[in-house]
Amino acid sequence: MQNSFFIKKKENSNADAFNSGTKKSCETVSFEPKIIGFLCNWCSYAGADKAGTAQKPYPPNVSVIRVMCSGRIDPQFILDAFQKGADGVMVLACHPGDCHYKEGNYRAVQRYRLLLKLLKQFGIEAERCRFDYVSAGEGDRFVSVINETVKAVKKLGPLKR
Numbered sequence: 001m002q003n004s005f006f007i008k009k010k011e012n013s014n015a016d017a018f019n020s021g022t023k024k025s026c027e028t029v030s031f032e033p034k035i036i037g038f039l040c041n042w043c044s045y046a047g048a049d050k051a052g053t054a055q056k057p058y059p060p061n062v063s064v065i066r067v068m069c070s071g072r073i074d075p076q077f078i079l080d081a082f083q084k085g086a087d088g089v090m091v092l093a094c095h096p097g098d099c100h101y102k103e104g105n106y107r108a109v110q111r112y113r114l115l116l117k118l119l120k121q122f123g124i125e126a127e128r129c130r131f132d133y134v135s136a137g138e139g140d141r142f143v144s145v146i147n148e149t150v151k152a153v154k155k156l157g158p159l160k161r
């Protein structure tokens with residue numbers, strides 16, 4: 001009788017060890033990326049607001065930083081975000097021709113193209129840094145851009161520093 005108790009206890013401890021191993025491997029598989037989103041105040045941020053007021057669900061992986069214009073985003077902000085723990089970065093701007101400061105988004109997209117070359121030098125995949133356009137009325141588009149970016153970064157896995 002005493003032996004069977006001991007055996008049962010031992011079986012349970014083996015099951016516990018197995019379960020904790022399974023739990024750990026599940027934690028590794030369910031990677032949730034940290035993404036920083038720089039959103040222009042006049043269009044993209046308003047688009048995000050529209051998605052929010054319409055209660056459109058989207059993943060909570062993106063931390064939003066509101067800037068007055070995408071032209072305000074220094075490439076150093078993006079490099080700092082990657083250095084300080086982001087797995088991905090998004091820059092969302094007004095559509096071409098809609099920038100409230102006329103040329104801000106044109107400058108932003110030029111800087112973005114140069115930045116991609118720099119990121120490549122650092123071994124950071126281009127898919128981790130997305131530039132896109134979202135207007136104030138495009139709540140659905142905002143949600144789909146977020147979903148696509150989170151999916152792409154999840155596929156890449158955590159950024160190795």
Ligand code: FES
Pocket residue numbers: 040041042043044068069070071093094098099100101102104105
């Ligand atoms: S004001 Fe939106 S990109 Fe310039």
